Amino acid sequence: MKTPSARNVPALLQALHQEGYTGTVRVSGSPSGTIHLRDGLIGAIETPGAPTATSALLASGRIDDDAWLAACAAEPDADRLGSHLAAAGLIGAAELEVVCTAAVFDGAFAMALSPPGGWELTERQPTLLACPGVEPRPLAEETTRRIALLSRLWGPASELARVRPEPVTGRDTPESDGRLTRRHRDLLESVNGRRTPRDIAFSRGRGLYAVMLDLIRLEALQAVRWETGTSPAGRPSTAPRLPQGQAVSDELLPRAGPLPRRRPGGGPPNGDLGAKGG
Structure with missing residues (x-):
């Protein structure tokens, strides 16, 4: 070649x-x-x-x-x-x-x-x-x-990929008062404090990106929680984070489901293979 x-x-x-x-x-x-x-x-x-x-x-x-x-x-x-x-x-x-x-x-x-x-x-x-x-x-x-x-909604995506969320239990959780969608309730069934977003994606047959978006939503609703790690240099991340409990509008969270389609002729669907351009 x-x-x-x-x-x-x-x-x-x-x-x-x-x-x-x-x-x-x-x-x-x-x-x-x-x-x-x-x-x-x-x-x-x-x-x-x-x-x-x-x-x-x-x-x-x-x-x-x-x-x-x-x-x-x-x-x-x-x-x-x-x-x-x-x-x-x-x-x-x-x-x-x-x-x-x-x-x-x-x-x-x-x-x-x-x-x-x-x-x-x-x-x-x-x-x-x-x-x-x-x-x-x-x-x-x-x-x-x-x-x-x-990064805008939560912080470094690579750091979010390593978290191990656990469900928040109690009488006043979003799950108990009906604030969660069926998709979010299904996702919560795979949250146990040991699984990473990747593990959850494989167990549910869902995309990793979609799972990470839903976990951000669930954290904002105080339905899940996790400990935030630090940067590889050992310093706390300074990336933007939503305050705990602040609502994340569903309008900000793109659906996982049909993804951008390829357009004949090479026009971008609104999609990319890596943060580093080619």
Whole structure:
């Protein structure tokens, strides 16, 4: 391939996009990640930091395990698995596109929470794909927007990713007086003081970014609490924080659910793959 040395992952992906590259980019770091490209578009991102589309479909119960195993047996090429799932009536094509695209944006966000290491290019590896895929530039823009929003609402997103929230119990909690939505009540079922936002995302089959937004909301409502860590240098964070108990307007918290769509022609949906531009 002709891609020159890139200064960072977003720049690499943009160069691969211009080449129409099909293959895999393995990125080292914590968390690491595998980025799957088809004709220059990002079809999937797999990282220990966030649920994949497969995890979201199975953990949420949208597709049961037996049906999933039967579909995988019927269509062994994972690149074509999405079409098979829709043709078999296990999920609508539009819903599957939303789930797979959301997983791409969420995986990029999770990988951007810590500095990446190196990367290597390998051959195509079949996987469940968002079709037609996401262009690198809007993916990077959306990731930057998400990190900036979390910083404005709470503080450093990387620090929020490490908290272990616990539920607040008592007669006057938001859960007891009916102030929580069904989504928030469901999330509280996975809050136990030991799980991080990533753990909760995997257990619920939801995106990491969406879970972090909901935890900010629940903390503001005094439905959950956690101890705030310090910066890597050992100093308390000076990032903006909402005072405990101050309401967070739902208008400020974007829904997790359909994510920005890729626009034909390369226009940004309002999305990005890393706080560091490409």
